[in-house]
Amino acid sequence: MDLTFSEQETAFRGELRGWLAENPPAPEPSEGGEDEGREGTHFFWRRDWQRRLYDAGWAAPSWPTEYGGRGASLTESAIYFEELGRARVPMAANVLGLLLGGPTLMVWGTQEQKDRYLAPILSAEEIWCQGFSEPDAGSDLAALKTRAVKDGEEWVVTGQKVWTSGAQYSKWCMLVARTDGEVAKHKGLTYFLMDMEQDAVQVRPLRQITGEAEFNELFIEEARIPDANVVGGVGNGWKVALTTLMNERAGLGFALQIRLRQLLDDLIAIAAERGLLEDALYADALAELHVRCESIRLLAWKGLTDVEKYGQPGPEGSLVKWLWSDTNQRLTQLAADVIGPQALTAGTSWSYELLRARGNTLEGGTTEVLKNIVAERVLGLPRLKATA
Amino acid sequence: MDFGLTDDQREIQRTARELLAERARPERVREHAETGRTDERLWSELCELGWPGIAVSEEHGGQGLGRVELSILCEELGRAVAPVPFMGSVLAATLIEHSGSQSQQERWLGDLASGTSIGAIGLARNGTAELVIGAPDAQVVVLVEGEQARVLAVEEVEVTPLASIDPTRTAARVSAPAGAGETLDGDSAAGVDRAIVAVASELVGVCDRALEMTVAYVKERKQFGVPVGSYQAVSHRCAQMLLDTEKARSTAAFAAWTADADPERLAEAAAMAKAAASDAGREVTASAIQAHGGIGFTWEADVHWLYKRAQLDAALLGGAKSHRARLAAILARRAGSPVG
Numbered sequence: 001m002d003l004t005f006s007e008q009e010t011a012f013r014g015e016l017r018g019w020l021a022e023n024p025p026a027p028e029p030s031e032g033g034e035d036e037g038r039e040g041t042h043f044f045w046r047r048d049w050q051r052r053l054y055d056a057g058w059a060a061p062s063w064p065t066e067y068g069g070r071g072a073s074l075t076e077s078a079i080y081f082e083e084l085g086r087a088r089v090p091m092a093a094n095v096l097g098l099l100l101g102g103p104t105l106m107v108w109g110t111q112e113q114k115d116r117y118l119a120p121i122l123s124a125e126e127i128w129c130q131g132f133s134e135p136d137a138g139s140d141l142a143a144l145k146t147r148a149v150k151d152g153e154e155w156v157v158t159g160q161k162v163w164t165s166g167a168q169y170s171k172w173c174m175l176v177a178r179t180d181g182e183v184a185k186h187k188g189l190t191y192f193l194m195d196m197e198q199d200a201v202q203v204r205p206l207r208q209i210t211g212e213a214e215f216n217e218l219f220i221e222e223a224r225i226p227d228a229n230v231v232g233g234v235g236n237g238w239k240v241a242l243t244t245l246m247n248e249r250a251g252l253g254f255a256l257q258i259r260l261r262q263l264l265d266d267l268i269a270i271a272a273e274r275g276l277l278e279d280a281l282y283a284d285a286l287a288e289l290h291v292r293c294e295s296i297r298l299l300a301w302k303g304l305t306d307v308e309k310y311g312q313p314g315p316e317g318s319l320v321k322w323l324w325s326d327t328n329q330r331l332t333q334l335a336a337d338v339i340g341p342q343a344l345t346a347g348t349s350w351s352y353e354l355l356r357a358r359g360n361t362l363e364g365g366t367t368e369v370l371k372n373i374v375a376e377r378v379l380g381l382p383r384l385k386a387t388a
Numbered sequence: 389m390d391f392g393l394t395d396d397q398r399e400i401q402r403t404a405r406e407l408l409a410e411r412a413r414p415e416r417v418r419e420h421a422e423t424g425r426t427d428e429r430l431w432s433e434l435c436e437l438g439w440p441g442i443a444v445s446e447e448h449g450g451q452g453l454g455r456v457e458l459s460i461l462c463e464e465l466g467r468a469v470a471p472v473p474f475m476g477s478v479l480a481a482t483l484i485e486h487s488g489s490q491s492q493q494e495r496w497l498g499d500l501a502s503g504t505s506i507g508a509i510g511l512a513r514n515g516t517a518e519l520v521i522g523a524p525d526a527q528v529v530v531l532v533e534g535e536q537a538r539v540l541a542v543e544e545v546e547v548t549p550l551a552s553i554d555p556t557r558t559a560a561r562v563s564a565p566a567g568a569g570e571t572l573d574g575d576s577a578a579g580v581d582r583a584i585v586a587v588a589s590e591l592v593g594v595c596d597r598a599l600e601m602t603v604a605y606v607k608e609r610k611q612f613g614v615p616v617g618s619y620q621a622v623s624h625r626c627a628q629m630l631l632d633t634e635k636a637r638s639t640a641a642f643a644a645w646t647a648d649a650d651p652e653r654l655a656e657a658a659a660m661a662k663a664a665a666s667d668a669g670r671e672v673t674a675s676a677i678q679a680h681g682g683i684g685f686t687w688e689a690d691v692h693w694l695y696k697r698a699q700l701d702a703a704l705l706g707g708a709k710s711h712r713a714r715l716a717a718i719l720a721r722r723a724g725s726p727v728g
Contacts, residue, residue: 001397001456001645002390009389075389272723283716290715291639291660298638302391309392319631368620374630375623379603382618 003301005075012076013083019056020087025049028090039212043169047093050124059122060098067106067118074304078254085258096166097121097128101174104244108191108232117172117193126171131161131194131218132241139369141176142185142238146220148177148192155179155225157194161218163363167203168216170196174244175225176237189237193229200224210355253320254304257296260328263353264293267331271338285334292327296320318370318378325360325367332357391641393460401460407433408468414690420471421555421693426525431472431503440477441501444485448497455582455647459589459640466593466701469693471556473506475590476522479583480507480539483530487537487572487579496528496539508562509583511705516563521704523560524549530572531564537576540569554696581658582647584705588640588658588665591701595633595668598676598694602626605680616681625679629672636661636668656718659711666708669698 005013026048029041053059062077063069072080092098102121105114120126137144146159157177167173173194180188194201200223205213232240268277268286276282303316332354336343343350361367375381393401411430420427434440443458444450451457458478465474481500484492484507499505508526510517512533523529527542545564552559572579603626606617616622643657673695677684684691702708 001393001641003642003645003649005389268719269723272720277716277720277723280713283720284709284712286719287663287712287715290719291664291712292635294642294660295635295638295664298391298642299634301389302638305389305391309390316634319634323631323635368624371624371627372620374627375617375620379599379623379626379630380607381603381623381626382607382615384614384618384620 005079009073009075009079012072013079016058016080016083017087019058020083020089023052023056024087025052025089039214043093043166046090047124047127047169049090050092050094053092054123059092059124060102063102063118063122064106067102067114068122074308078301078304081255082258085255085262088262091255092124093166093169094121094124094127096130096174097126097172100130100244100247101128101172103247104174104191104240105231107243108236108240112228113193113231120171127166127169128172128174129164129167129170129196130244131164131173131175132244133163134160135162139366141241142189144176144178144189146175146177147181148179148190148225150179150227153227155192155227155230157192157200157220157223157225159220161220162206162215164203164216164218165214167196167218168205172196173201173218176241179234179237183235186238187235189241190234191231191237191240192225193231194220194223194225195229198223209358210352253317253324254300257293257300257320257324260296260324260331261293263328263331263335264289267335267338270335274338276338282338285330289327289331289334292323296324296327299323318365318373321364322367322370322374325357328353328357328360393456397457397460400457401464404461404464405467407437408464408470412468412470414693417469417471417556417693418690424551424555424558425471426473426558427471430470431474434472434474435503438501440474440481440503443478444481444497444501448485448493448501450481450497450501455585455644456641458586459644462586462589463593463596466590466697467597469556469594469597469697473508473522473525473558475557475586476508476520476526477503477506479509479586480526480528480530482582482586483509483532483537483572483576483579484539485579486582487574487576488539489573492539492570492572500528510562512562512564515566516561518561519550519552519559520562521552521557521559521700523547523562524558529562529564531562531569532576532580535576537572537579538564538569539572540564544568552700554693554700556693556697557700577655578651580705581654584658584662584711585640585643585647585654587701587704588636588661589644591665591669591698592633592637592640594694594698594701595629595636595665595672598673598691598698599626599629599633601691601694602629602676602679609681616679622679625675629675632668632672636665639664656715659714659718662706663708663711663715666702666711669702673698 029045061070061072061080065071102118105117134144148155148157173196175192175194176189178188179190200221202219204217206215206217207213271277271282271286299316299320335350376383438451439461441450442453443455446452477500484496500507505527506525507528508520508523509530510520512531517531529540529545531538545562548561550559550561606622607615609616640661643661646653646657676691677695680689680691683689
């Protein structure tokens with residue numbers, strides 16, 4: 001066990017920290033106006049930030065150098081997210097392309113696909129979104145119904161997708177559709193890159209409990225996808241989708257635990273200022289959050305170093321996501337107790353965090369599904385036969 | 389950055405587990421627990437192998453290995469709920485080594501490392517520690533009272549054996565007159581925090597075994613024609629047991645590492661580890677009994693030894709709440725300082 005960083009890793013951190021200090025993002029655009037307008041402004045702000053990262057070679061350090069990255073190790077990549085979190089900069093606009101789409105193409109894409117798609121992901125020239133979930137296929141993703149039928153050199157796609165964040169700004173959608181209805185449900189799927197700029201694809205914002213619309217519904221009516229946009233071969237969509245989902249837990253997971261740490265530090269500072277750390281009940285609750293937060297950090301690092309050492313993540317991924325989501329919910333509720341009802345004034349960051357945290361135990365795998373994964377794949381418990 | 393054990397550490401873990409699987413079988417643990425006796429044969433074997441001195445410096449007759457290696461043994465002995473006075477003895481040695489003077493170290497450590505002497509440690513109020521694990525077997529006792537710790541030969545204290553909730557270990561009430569023994573001259577926190585980490589590691593082992601037994605049981609036990617472990621009410625309970633165990637394991641491993649490599653963070657890390665491990669020990673072993681169903685409440689099922697060990701360890705050297713209170717004080721100091 002050695003929880004220190006190597007010289008090279010420390011140098012990597014130092015270089016990035018120095019760059020971030022000298023190149024802060026533009027100030028966040030002020031709020032106000034129509035919902036969509038505000039979100040658009042916010043999105044463009046994030047796109048500008050990604051371009052600055054890109055110009056300095058910091059958009060995706062974990063990508064191989066041949067595709068414009070720095071070939072950073074997993075540890076360096078985690079340091080990257082730690083430092084971005086520490087500097088409190090916005091999330092890059094094309095986060096799904098950078099963390100999910102690009103790495104999936106690097107595993108499954110043809111040379112032509114890599115040459116065509118990777119560079120514009122990095123520069124935020126083309127934004128990517130993820131078309132996996134459907135109204136009737138959430139946790140049971142393989143039950144999805146969106147259908148793709150071959151027509152000459154093209155596929156014709158019809159169906160509906162949901163929870164598609166950034167769809168209104170996206171050029172490409174990572175779309176999983178059913179290409180064979182005759183085989184077992186996991187086997188009849190194919191992974192496509194669908195051009196979002198066609199009338200056959202309609203985007204409808206999905207207003208969430210925070211009032212904003214991070215996510216969308218996609219209504220797809222005979223959209224056209226050239227055969228060249230199949231990723232990983234026809235009928236292989238489930239495997240390709242799993243690559244995307246694995247990257248989702250690894251990369252995003254690390255960034256999220258840093259955000260949690262910041263919120264907790266903010267809350268502890270407020271509690272300290274009000275003398276609440278001397279109140280036994282508040283002290284106990286805040287200390288428990290600190291233990292959880294540190295445990296999440298340690299488990300996240302352990303998961304990462306396991307991948308470096310053994311080539312695959314241990315069970316920590318599911319545990320980290322589970323513990324993180326539950327802890328974020330507790331934290332944001334405690335904030336309302338520490339600060340008082342003014343924390344719940346509409347439009348304040350704490351009221352937003354409180355509401356947004358409710359989605360944490362749902363997005364990226366519900367807690368119930370994570371518990372199933374832990375029980376079945378880590379503990380080896382038998383699976384209850386589904387009745388349908 | 390590497391969270392794994394080194395090859396040598398892995399080897400220590402493997403040999404310890406194999407040895408205890410053989411020598412501390414459940415029926416043997418039960419036999420000693422029922423009579424309230426220490427397993428003398430196992431204890432002398434462990435002493436011959438140098439276990440009590442694993443973290444004691446070579447200068448004082450130990451193996452000179454680190455706190456991580458000690459934690460590995462604590463975890464394995466916790467898994468086995470072994471009826472030996474290991475914990476008290478290594479904790480006494482820890483206090484003397486990290487908080488005692490050179491002459492105190494010279495006087496006590498050699499015999500503790502070899503197992504010639506057995507040690508015990510207790511938290512005292514007004515000179516009396518109400519429950520000290522291993523004290524009936526001990527020749528040397530360390531009593532910690534507030535910021536002060538003193539080391540006493542058994543002749544200097546009054547030892548009244550008693551039965552605790554955990555009959556896999558002996559226990560006693562220990563009283564010392566004011567002024568008896570020698571005050572440990574150094575910073576008592578340096579020793580106490582390391583001792584706390586060792587107890588947290590034992591709790592991790594207890595949790596690990598409780599989960600292992602539970603998973604094996606719910607895979608086998610059938611009701612309504614299917615293994616009960618296929619019901620999510622049961623399987624999700626098992627998943628929660630793993631989460632609690634891993635939370636304790638990660639913080640305990642971190643604390644053991646800081647003790648050797650980054651002592652400035654030891655106080656915080658030890659408090660985190662004991663808070664997480666105390667809670668996990670109680671929750672996970674309680675869940676083990678629940679998931680075993682009625683059989684889990686029987687004497688024969690052996691789950692209760694883990695539950696009892698966990699209850700006592702959870703309270704030893706401060707329960708979860710007292711360690712969270714310590715943590716809050718650390719957080720308050722940090723929030724008040726300008727360094728981010």
